Amino acid sequence: MKKAAFCLTTMEIQVFTMDSFTNLPFKGNPAAVCPLAHELNDDLYQKIAAEMNLSETAFVTPINPSDTFTSGSRFCLRWFTPTVEVNLCGHATLATAAVLFQHKKNINPTLVFETRSGDLAVSKKKDGYLMDFPLNPPTQVDSKDFQDIIRVTVGTLPVQDVFLSTNMKELMIRLSDSCDSSVLTGLNVDPAAILGIDTKGRVQGITVTMKGAPDSQPGYDFYSRNFAPWVGIPEDPVTGSTHTILGSYWSKELGKNKMLAYQCSSRGGELELEVRDDGRINIGGEVVTVLQGIIRL
Known part of the structure; x- marks a missing residue:
């Protein structure tokens, strides 16, 4: 009797660990960044973030399906701690921009991320990157x-x-x-x-x-x-x-x-x-890459 053949499909997700707000490895705040061709389900996002076990794991996807991580200027960005999704994260946004600029060779001077906190822009500067964030007066x-x-x-x-x-x-x-x-x-x-x-x-x-x-x-x-x-x-x-x-x-x-x-x-x-006078704040910092790999599911 012939044994049944099973085809197992493996999903591969690229992942980077970036140290933000520092120019030295193992300093600053580490964030995991996963560039994705399309959105995945929230349960999988949360499981990956728990597996990475960093303060935040960022998931970035192109807004326009015809865009690539090299050509696109607008992306969807979400952040997950090991236990929950959060509304705003600075160091993982900085890390995401660094991945796109450094590793994906994005051609645009400024990237815009659509997030739970509205549009967040990140630009390249001489040393590091500059984020355009909302101001939150206490x-x-x-x-x-x-x-x-x-x-x-x-x-x-x-x-x-x-x-x-x-x-x-x-x-x-x-x-x-x-x-x-x-x-x-x-x-x-x-x-x-x-x-x-x-x-x-x-x-x-x-x-x-x-x-x-x-x-x-x-x-x-x-x-x-x-x-x-x-x-x-x-x-x-x-x-x-x-x-x-x-x-x-x-x-x-x-x-x-x-x-x-x-x-x-x-x-x-x-x-x-x-x-800034318009009720927003510029936050600048440097980023260092410490890991690049593949998550296989």
């Missing part, structure tokens, strides 16, 4: 309303300001100017303890920030760290989307539109910011 809140989560996050450190971005569900805690930057870099935050605090759904991320030392080299205007265990990210190494909030806040506090920021996680990353 609103000052009473620290007493968030005293439990503030205590779990920063302990007894002196707090100067507490702000909330309602549309991004991001709580921003500014430490007192009396604190040294080593206090922020040495902060030990327990993600499980954060998740144990009831914030009534108002918070899905926490940013701790403090004033920098712009008069000393390299002259950072402010520092920050970001924690988002609600979306599967205990600590995000360098968070472009959070700087749409931080940029708005610190621009007013410092009285300047152009700023240099440093996110002082263990990996660390540098962001160039320019708050």
Whole structure:
């Protein structure tokens, strides 16, 4: 008796791991980028993102079926953490543009990505890339309303300001100017303890920030760290989307539109910011390729 023949079809998906907001490998924030000829289903996106296990995995597809990754100027872009899809991600957008410019040899000076947060443009510049993002001004809140989560996050450190971005569900805690930057870099935050605090759904991320030392080299205007265990990210190494909030806040506090920021996680990353008069913000940074491969399904 002849055995039945089975034909197994294998799907191959190209994947890149890019370190964003740095010019050194293993620094900045790693993102996985998957260029796709056409959209896949959400369940598969989420499984791939969980497998990659980075803060975000980006999936990019051409808007026009006749476009290629080399010729096209508009693309659809989606971002997934290991557990959920998110509405805005800076470092994975930067990484996606770098893949198209560097590895796909895209011929356009500017690429536009259609996303959950509207159109996001990324342009090449002399060193790295420049992203055109929406600005998200936060609103000052009473620290007493968030005293439990503030205590779990920063302990007894002196707090100067507490702000909330309602549309991004991001709580921003500014430490007192009396604190040294080593206090922020040495902060030990327990993600499980954060998740144990009831914030009534108002918070899905926490940013701790403090004033920098712009008069000393390299002259950072402010520092920050970001924690988002609600979306599967205990600590995000360098968070472009959070700087749409931080940029708005610190621009007013410092009285300047152009700023240099440093996110002082263990990996660390540098962001160039320019708050514009049209209610948007330019976020600049460099990108390094650390991995290129194939996902076989």
